[in-house]
Amino acid sequence: MLTGLSPCDHCGQHTSNFCSRCRKTTFCCADCQKLSWPDHKLVCSPRVFICNSPTAGQTVFASVDVNKSSIIIAEKPLLRSSEIQFDDLCKVLDDLPASKLNAFFNFADVYSGGVTVDEAGKCIREMEVRRRRGKNPDATAERIEVERMFNVQQSCVGILRTNTIPIAASSPGTEDEHGLYSILCRINHSCFPNSIYSWRPDLQKHVLVAIQDITAGDEIFVSYIDVWFGRDERQRRLREGFMFDCKCARCEGLDGDVNSHRATAFRTVEAIYASSEPSAPLASAMGLVDAIEIVINSGISTPFNLKQLHADAQYFFGQAGKEEEELYHRSQVLAYENIIIGV
Numbered sequence: 001m002l003t004g005l006s007p008c009d010h011c012g013q014h015t016s017n018f019c020s021r022c023r024k025t026t027f028c029c030a031d032c033q034k035l036s037w038p039d040h041k042l043v044c045s046p047r048v049f050i051c052n053s054p055t056a057g058q059t060v061f062a063s064v065d066v067n068k069s070s071i072i073i074a075e076k077p078l079l080r081s082s083e084i085q086f087d088d089l090c091k092v093l094d095d096l097p098a099s100k101l102n103a104f105f106n107f108a109d110v111y112s113g114g115v116t117v118d119e120a121g122k123c124i125r126e127m128e129v130r131r132r133r134g135k136n137p138d139a140t141a142e143r144i145e146v147e148r149m150f151n152v153q154q155s156c157v158g159i160l161r162t163n164t165i166p167i168a169a170s171s172p173g174t175e176d177e178h179g180l181y182s183i184l185c186r187i188n189h190s191c192f193p194n195s196i197y198s199w200r201p202d203l204q205k206h207v208l209v210a211i212q213d214i215t216a217g218d219e220i221f222v223s224y225i226d227v228w229f230g231r232d233e234r235q236r237r238l239r240e241g242f243m244f245d246c247k248c249a250r251c252e253g254l255d256g257d258v259n260s261h262r263a264t265a266f267r268t269v270e271a272i273y274a275s276s277e278p279s280a281p282l283a284s285a286m287g288l289v290d291a292i293e294i295v296i297n298s299g300i301s302t303p304f305n306l307k308q309l310h311a312d313a314q315y316f317f318g319q320a321g322k323e324e325e326e327l328y329h330r331s332q333v334l335a336y337e338n339i340i341i342g343v
């Protein structure tokens with residue numbers, strides 16, 4: 001029988017009361033909502049919600065219609081890698097409030113077996129106590145179940161490797177930092193994404209911007225890699241760099257008929273990319289000019305892929321000594337960059 005009731009996010013009792021902000025999570029009473037708030041606030045947004053995805057694990061969906069080029073959400077990192085020298089990871093994690101520690105260990109880890117939140121929390125505290133006492137954890141490691149700790153450390157590293165997003169280096173010559181985000185790090189990859197995220201130093205947040213119109217209920221996707229490689233190369237890069245077999249609509253051939261306009265356009269542009277080479281810069285640049293037109297006319301353009309095409313055209317025109325064309329494509333790159341960061 002359909003009751004229209006869902007379990008309270010805190011105590012599990014069935015209820016029809018929704019959080020008034022996100023309108024997605026249910027709480028049976030104000031007390032439960034209050035007690036859950038430290039955890040719930042990390043993912044409570046009126047514009048997106050996190051839910052199981054048909055493709056892979058948990059992911060992010062739009063709660064509202066979003067127009068192309070508008071900001072969907074802006075999010076502060078839970079953790080930044082500048083704070084994480086791996087030796088000090090336990091210290092950083094120990095300083096996190098319980099809600100953030102929970103959020104941390106609930107992230108996917110495709111590199112190691114994973115550990116439970118309780119087990120991890122206990123180990124981190126043990127390691128931290130030892131660190132404060134100035135003891136070398138390795139010297140007495142056996143006594144405190146080396147293997148268990150090793151698993152936790154592995155899992156911490158695995159979580160960071162699976163989920164963090166690069167934050168652009170603040171000055172040239174310094175290494176990119178990485179950030180872990182409650183919402184943004186749940187977004188799955190697609191080879192034809194509808195969104196892009198980028199770091200806004202002025203806000204000290206990552207912003208998620210729609211690069212296509214998005215309808216309420218649509219899954220939000222970003223691309224983890226360059227979208228103009230052919231299917232095999234994209235699959236190889238995702239497998240090697242991110243340890244998964246991509247099941248996005250474009251890779252699975254579900255994005256319309258394989259002979260559709262869009263699919264043909266993707267294949268044509270992939271072939272143009274595959275044939276461009278530094279020894280023939282002018283021909284490569286002209287190929288990319290054709291590609292830009294194809295992308296625009298076939299409805300697969302996004303500010304993200306256009307920025308990339310213009311950047312590559314700029315490069316090849318530069319190599320061919322065509323200054324005017326180089327400058328034109330540079331101006332297009334800057335224009336799309338502004339759209340992408342939501343300016």
Ligand SMILES: C[S@@+](CC[C@H](N)C(=O)[O-])C[C@H]1O[C@@H](n2cnc3c(N)ncnc32)[C@H](O)[C@@H]1O
Nearest residue numbers: 056057058108163186187188189244246247248
């Ligand atoms: C940053 S996480 C994204 C959130 C993840 N779905 C979760 O449940 O936490 C990246 C992981 O999601 C999965 N994933 C993301 N995009 C995918 C795709 N297009 N096809 C298959 N798996 C994907 C892979 O397991 C990948 O390692």
